[in-house]
Amino acid sequence: MKIIEQKGMYKEFPRCGKPHAxxxxxxxxxxxxxxxxLVAECCAEMGLQDRTIFVDPVGCGVFTYYYWDAxxxxxxxxxASAAATGxxxxRPDAVTIAYQGDGDLGAIGFNNAFQAASRGEKFGCIFINNSLYGMTGGQMAPTTxxxxxxxxxxxxxxxxxTGHPLHVCEVFNQLQAPVYIARVSVADTKRIMQAREAIRRVFEIQRDHKGYALLEILAPCPTNFGMSPQKAAEFCMNEMEKEFPLGVVRDTEKGVAGVEPVKHPESQALAVKSVPRFPTCMELFATxxxxxxxxxxxDPAVPERRFKxxxxxxQGILSLGICVAEAAxxxxxxxLWFPSYGPEQRGGSASCSVVVSGMPIGSPTVEHPDVLVCMNQPSYERFAKDVKPGGVxxxxxxVPLAVEPPQGVKLYRVPAIKMAEDFGVPKAANTMMLAALRAFKATGLKDDSLETALCASFKKKPQLIEKNRELLRRAEEELKS
Amino acid sequence: MTKFVKGNEAVVMGALYAGCELYFGYPITPASEIAHGAAKWFPMLGRTFVQAECETASVNMMFGAAGAGKLCMTATSGPGFSLMQEGLSYLAGAELPAVVVDVMRAGPGLGNVYPEQGDYNPAVKGGGHGNYQSFVLAPASAQEMCDYTIRAFKMAAKWRTPAIVLVDGLQGQMMESVALPDAEEPRPDFSSWAAQGEAKTRANLVKSIYLDAAQQEEFNIHLQEKYARMAADAEGTTYLADDAELLICGYGISSRIARTAAETLRAEGIKAGVFRPVTLNPFPRAQLAAAAKGRKIMTIELDAGQFADDIRLNLALAGLGEEATRVKMVHRMGGQVVTVDDAVRSAKEMLA
Structure with missing residues (x-):
């Protein structure tokens, strides 16, 4: 027997489990x-088999890997569209082709397919519309x-x-990024020849890395239609085409009569062309x-100190904490610095914890602070009772002192908000608090470290560095006196 | 180079040093800083960041990228992690390396964004369908969030299975010093099995389907044998455990609470020590058994007892059935964190 080789397909299909199928x-x-x-032929004739990555679906198309030699x-x-995106x-140099059915693309994976199209991912999507779920047993699809x-x-x-049939091409045509959108059929010879051209176009666009292409193919399913192959093909032409008209909906490269082409822009950000060589991790993080x-x-001699x-x-609470952490x-x-986060940070009170130690830090949470800095009443009432004996x-x-501080805790009332206003910088109340921490020797850290950390915190606003340094010193003098 | 950064940022740094080339992710608190860092640093190094439309997309984009032979990752938190379970099963079923960072938040359902450890079972036991396992690492500091992300990529590549870095919201938000590596990891070569769109990989097929039941069983047996070999990379550590009367077990953030609790108890004359699994799967059963034999055992965890159950199971499987029945748990849920006071009080009650 003479074996006729099918271009682009394996000679035999052993992946199906039968060695010489x-x-x-x-x-x-x-x-x-x-x-x-058609797909196999096209891939082979265009010489793309080595470069092609087929992304196979779940459904009747799942076994294309038995056949297509790529x-x-x-x-x-x-x-499949999400996986094809990945x-x-x-592999930007590859030709990536996703093959999907109407349950796969139209229902469960619609958003993945749609969003990939919207992003203009560089793959071609061949979408088989046979108006129902094939492999699963002829259930309704969005295209029924x-x-x-x-x-x-x-x-x-x-x-x-159950709504009306989903027109995938027309929906995707609302998007700006796709390069090519078309609907063809394989119900008769004339249509098959048109489908062949359209498949070729999808491969061309991928070969040349032009962008996203969607090709919807109306396909008969005699088994689930409950029809002979001939009747099924007629159903496809007579009924399905009424609902799903054939034609090229868009081709931004070649143009389509009566359709204004929309161009999806090339990426401007960090265009590879403009960067001779990307840095290494070491170079990036050394900046x-x-x-x-x-x-x-x-340093075992340095005791652990916990701050809240x-x-x-x-009020600059988180920055104040970072400043102390920076000094440490x-x-x-x-x-260790840890903020309150989530909805807590949107309005209302904010807090952060800092732990400083000469040795590795165990628990990160500050249940009993050695030092508590409070700028509002709710925070004072919440945290003051937990301060350690001997703490500050x-x-x-x-802040009205509605709660007595615990025994053995030293309490300083500092007019930080007022001092900042008097200095004409109401936002600097946290700097006043830093001055207080320094004046009362509450941090166990060097004065220089705290000042350097404060200056570093204004790195992005260098004009404020000297002002805050001055404020820190003036505030400290005032507090000491 | 040492940096003072959030744990979430340390993850991105680790991933970049590990040679991760693609990041796919959907934002979610308290994991979002990972996406923020990736969005900034991946393109700066000529690598790829894609904001996916949902977590289902993220994990399936990883399936495609890993299937095409590149190291890739995503990061998420509870609800997103739930959405990824099917994808994790597919990754494991196709034997693809990929890294998922789960910055756990409180659940079930929408829950809240505060720290919990309630994703233990889905991460450690394989939360998706079928008999699969992921390699699960539990860092406890920003330094380890960097280092163990690197290790996660190595383990994922070595064992061809997804690796999960399991942390909680507190660790993600916490800033600590991180010493960065001196060199990037070499890029692995997956061309023997990946679909790379090159001549040498043309015959490769990435799939998780075996239509024939006998073949599917054979594949399952292959996976189980692989997972058994994976035990060689299990790691657990101890602290003050040599002469301990009480062994406090905890992973991630809980191991740090355990550490301070043990120190506090020691200061009061109670011999307490810590056992901490660094890998949750494979579980360091032998190390646990060595530390736990004849001891009283307490767990600290931010869940309803998922971790304690696993400690009991591992003790029992190690032949320490009696110790297993004595395991007590101190735990909080809903975004509350076990305090050192709670742990110390419970320990004293246990020993009384």
Whole structure:
């Protein structure tokens, strides 16, 4: 027997489990069989088999990896467009083709397909519309025609209950990024020749890295239509085409009569062309960005000290905490800073914790602070009772002391908000608190470290550095007197 | 180079040093800083950042990128992690390396954004369908969030299975000093199995489907044998455990609370020590058994007892059935954190 080789397909299909299989698993008259042949031929004729990554769907198309002689990734149900996004981004030089059905693309994976199209991902999506779920057993798909009987619409699709057929090409045509959108059919020879051209166009666009292409192919499913192959093809031409008109909806490269082409822009950000060589990680992170610090050194002689900073959002509480943490890391201490986060930070009170130690820090939470800095009443009432005996509370003078501080805790009332206003910089109340921390020797850190940390915190607003340095010193003098 | 950064930022730094080339992610508190860092630094190094339309997309984009032979990652938190379970099963089923960072928040449902450790079972036991396992690492500091992200990529590549870096919201937000590596990791070569769109990979097929039941069983047996070998990379650490009367077990943030609790108890004359699994899967069963034999055992955890159950199971499987029945738990849920006071009080009650 003479074996006729099919271009682009394996000679035999051992992946199906039968060592010398030569026939596909498709039913007689199935549109997939024709499309499989066209895709394979096109890939081979264009010399793209080495470069192609096929992303296979779940559904009747799942076994294209039995047939197409190229690399394959077999994706989850509905996710071929997401997987194709990943493959195309990972391998920009490859030709990535996703092959999907109407349950896969139209229902479970619609958003993935739509968003990939919207981003203009560089892959081609071949979408088989046979108006129902094939492999799963002939259930309704989003593309099922009105009145069409399926196993889940036994009385015919009722638009009042299940809506109307989904026009994928037309929906995708609302997007700006796709380069090519077209609908073809494989129901007769003339249509197959047009489908062949369209498939070729999808491959061309991918070969040349032009962008996203969607090709919808109307395909008969005799088995689930419950029809002979000939009747199924007629249903496809007579009924489906009424709902889903054939034609090129868009081709931004070649143009389509009566359609204004929309161009998807090339990326301007960090265009590869403009960068002769990307930096290494070491080079990138060696660039100063204010987060660099000297390496931490163990020092058992330095006791652990835990801080809590609390006030209203906008009072600079988190920055004050960072400033103390910054000073600690300048001194090579083990240092940890932790903010209140989430909805808590949007209005109302904010707080942060800082732990400084000569040795590795265990629990990160500050249950019993050695030092509490409070800028509002709710925070004082919440945290003051937990301060350690021998600890320090520094509280703004505007805060009424409704709660007694615990025994053995030293309390300082500092008019930080007023002092900042008097200095003409109302936003600097946190700098006043830093001055207080320094004046009362509450941090266990060097005065220089705190001042350097304060200056570093204004790195992005250098004009404020000297002002804050001056404020810190004046405030400290005032507090000491 | 040492940096003072959030744990979430340390993850991105680690990923870049590990050679991760693609980041796919959907923002979610308290993991979003990972996406923010990735969006900034990946393109600066000529690598790829894609903001996916949902977590289902993120994990399936990873399937495509890993299938095409590149190191890739995503980061998320509870609800997003739930959405990724199907994808994790597919990754494991196709034996693809990829890294997922789960910055756990409180649940179930929408819950809140505060720290919890309630994703232990889905991460450690394989939360998706089928018999699969991920390699799960539990860092406890910003330094480890960097280092263990690097290790996660190595383990994912070595074992061809997804690796999960399991942390909580507190760790993600916490700033600490991180000493960065001196060199980037070499890029692994996956061309023997990946679909790379090159001549040498043309015959490769990435799939998780075996239509024939006998083949599917054979594949399952292959996976189980692989997971058994993975135990060689299990790691657990101890602290003050040599002469301990009480062994406090905890992972991630809880291991740090355990550490301070043990020090506090020691200061009061109670011999307490800590056992901390660094890898949650494979679980360091032998190390646990060595530290736990004959001891009283307490767990600290931010969940309803998922971790304690696993400690009991591992003790029992190590032949320490009696110790297993004595495991007590101190825990909080809903975004509350176990305090050192709670832990110390519970320990004293146990020993009384």
């Amino acid at each position: 030569r026939t596909t698993h498709y039913c007689p008259g199935c549109g997939h069989g024709i499309v499989n042949k 690399a394959h990734i077999s994706a989850a149900h509905g996710r 493959a195309a981004r990972a 025609l009105e009145g069409e009987k399926t196993t889940t619409t036994p009385f015919g699709r009722d638009p009042a209950l 100063p960005d204010g987060t660099e610090a000297p390496p931490v050194e163990d 900073f609390a006030g209203y959002g906008g 890391r300048l001194e090579k201490r083990h240092t 509370i520094i509280v703004d003078a505007t």
